[in-house]
Amino acid sequence: MRVGLDIGGTKTDAVAVTDDGALLHRLRLVTGSGPEAVVDTAVEAVRRLSTALAVPITSFASVGVGIPGLIVPGTGRVAHAVNLDVEELELGSILESRLGVPVTVENDVKAAALGAWQLLDGSGTMAYLNLGTGVAAGIVRDGVLWRGSSGIAGEVGHLSVDPLGDRCSCGQRGCVETMAAGGAVGTAWGGTAALPVLELFDHADAGDARAIALRKRLGHGAAAAIRILTLTVDADDIVLGGGLTALGERLLVVIREALAESATGSRFVASLQLEQRVRLVPSGSPVAAVGAALVGRGESSHG
Amino acid sequence: MRVGLDIGGTKTDAVAVTDDGALLHRLRLVTGSGPEAVVDTAVEAVRRLSTALAVPITSFASVGVGIPGLIVPGTGRVAHAVNLDVEELELGSILESRLGVPVTVENDVKAAALGAWQLLDGSGTMAYLNLGTGVAAGIVRDGVLWRGSSGIAGEVGHLSVDPLGDRCSCGQRGCVETMAAGGAVGTAWGGTAALPVLELFDHADAGDARAIALRKRLGHGAAAAIRILTLTVDADDIVLGGGLTALGERLLVVIREALAESATGSRFVASLQLEQRVRLVPSGSPVAAVGAALVGRGESSHG
Numbered sequence: 001m002r003v004g005l006d007i008g009g010t011k012t013d014a015v016a017v018t019d020d021g022a023l024l025h026r027l028r029l030v031t032g033s034g035p036e037a038v039v040d041t042a043v044e045a046v047r048r049l050s051t052a053l054a055v056p057i058t059s060f061a062s063v064g065v066g067i068p069g070l071i072v073p074g075t076g077r078v079a080h081a082v083n084l085d086v087e088e089l090e091l092g093s094i095l096e097s098r099l100g101v102p103v104t105v106e107n108d109v110k111a112a113a114l115g116a117w118q119l120l121d122g123s124g125t126m127a128y129l130n131l132g133t134g135v136a137a138g139i140v141r142d143g144v145l146w147r148g149s150s151g152i153a154g155e156v157g158h159l160s161v162d163p164l165g166d167r168c169s170c171g172q173r174g175c176v177e178t179m180a181a182g183g184a185v186g187t188a189w190g191g192t193a194a195l196p197v198l199e200l201f202d203h204a205d206a207g208d209a210r211a212i213a214l215r216k217r218l219g220h221g222a223a224a225a226i227r228i229l230t231l232t233v234d235a236d237d238i239v240l241g242g243g244l245t246a247l248g249e250r251l252l253v254v255i256r257e258a259l260a261e262s263a264t265g266s267r268f269v270a271s272l273q274l275e276q277r278v279r280l281v282p283s284g285s286p287v288a289a290v291g292a293a294l295v296g297r298g299e300s301s302h303g
Numbered sequence: 304m305r306v307g308l309d310i311g312g313t314k315t316d317a318v319a320v321t322d323d324g325a326l327l328h329r330l331r332l333v334t335g336s337g338p339e340a341v342v343d344t345a346v347e348a349v350r351r352l353s354t355a356l357a358v359p360i361t362s363f364a365s366v367g368v369g370i371p372g373l374i375v376p377g378t379g380r381v382a383h384a385v386n387l388d389v390e391e392l393e394l395g396s397i398l399e400s401r402l403g404v405p406v407t408v409e410n411d412v413k414a415a416a417l418g419a420w421q422l423l424d425g426s427g428t429m430a431y432l433n434l435g436t437g438v439a440a441g442i443v444r445d446g447v448l449w450r451g452s453s454g455i456a457g458e459v460g461h462l463s464v465d466p467l468g469d470r471c472s473c474g475q476r477g478c479v480e481t482m483a484a485g486g487a488v489g490t491a492w493g494g495t496a497a498l499p500v501l502e503l504f505d506h507a508d509a510g511d512a513r514a515i516a517l518r519k520r521l522g523h524g525a526a527a528a529i530r531i532l533t534l535t536v537d538a539d540d541i542v543l544g545g546g547l548t549a550l551g552e553r554l555l556v557v558i559r560e561a562l563a564e565s566a567t568g569s570r571f572v573a574s575l576q577l578e579q580r581v582r583l584v585p586s587g588s589p590v591a592a593v594g595a596a597l598v599g600r601g602e603s604s605h606g
Contacts, residue, residue, distance in 0.1 A: 152575070170569050171571060171572065231459060268474060269461075269475060272455070
């Protein structure tokens, strides 16, 4: 039995799975902010899973943690997890000493990519494109996560596709993230709604020209990321996940329209059959937590 | 002993190598145009290697062919080799029946990527970025070529990085290829020089403002491709090859300047240390022919 945790900015999703990745139990906790609270939340989640399954914590073969931020491959060190107010944290070794179980730490989008492969029956090359507060992708081939030499594989959100585009938080102009990330789109939309992108879509449906333009730009940004993932790693299965996918088909339609538009003027782009490569992760599917559990299974340890 | 052929638009580069990829012999022929002439050139190249090495053709364990155009992975079929005036050709099976030796066919840039890995002591993830008539990349990880599901992995030349850029031959606007390919840059420069990009660089050195702008755009196009290869597959070793690299350091300086410029405004881009990831393939190095020979060694056959 293995544990997977998806530590997000507001909630932590925790699962116990079999060695084959089959789901045994799932629970959710509110995530605390700052290094100590993040560690405590993780420990508490594992404790509750052990209680729910009536087994001791040490019976878990491993705990895998998916967390936003940069994780240098092969270490349990988290850096720049801005949403969690964590600048740097030796999460792997601290959790190991608290739990007495091997712990592996992975970037949450990369973990979700592996979980999507597991839960959605991946084959060939799958790219998991996360449209959340930011934009990033995880790449899985034949069931194995592509991390890259320095852990930045799949960071397509910070590729510029428009030299005159909006300034990105990373300092560049026209990054995919300025067009298609929930954070940037919400800021561009403004307003006071709790879910600004949902409000934006509602206003676009009602005919608001500015909302229609921002929605269209969102589609074009996601479509650019999809073309990039196709023409670099030739992903034949591009799974969309992240907070924005709560919009479901309403989001997919917008992205498909942008893909179709880019294919209209180019036989080459048309030949890529981009619309057929894209699908949504089912709403509420615990891809990141299950993926984190699979990371713990042994592709690599943090040691 | 294995044979590798790099069939280019004007010349065919032929090598015989050991099973370990060590070079035994090399010769060059003028390539004929059209399907029949391409086949005849390949057969003639293998014959001459057998004569030079004083061994029968059937003593070659395999013949690998690198050729421009689309090769569906696992087939010996070439499509759209425009420079060779070949629309479609069953090159693998025809050559096998003419030579009596197993033949494998691979896209020339992908073959060159494998050859660069061999000849330049690759490690980790290497991207071979070909700046020739067009722009394309080949990706090699741990010595294995990444082909992708449909053979389009690495086709970064047709990613748009500027919605207001020049119209590309593929129908899109602002593709990397419109900025950094020898063909497009030469057309934009105009003139009657046999080597228009060389003339452009000479004029830029002499202070011609239009030449300076086109040279700068070339650098920015190549830099965009390098950022794409870094933030998708996290290539830590990006080798530049293709016809434009005959410009040597004059080209590398321009690309390094564009990389440095993109890092100036962005701590994130600066952290990628892009300038350190890039190097030139040594001029005249038979990367594509050696790579073709290695493809023949057995990653996959055309059957």
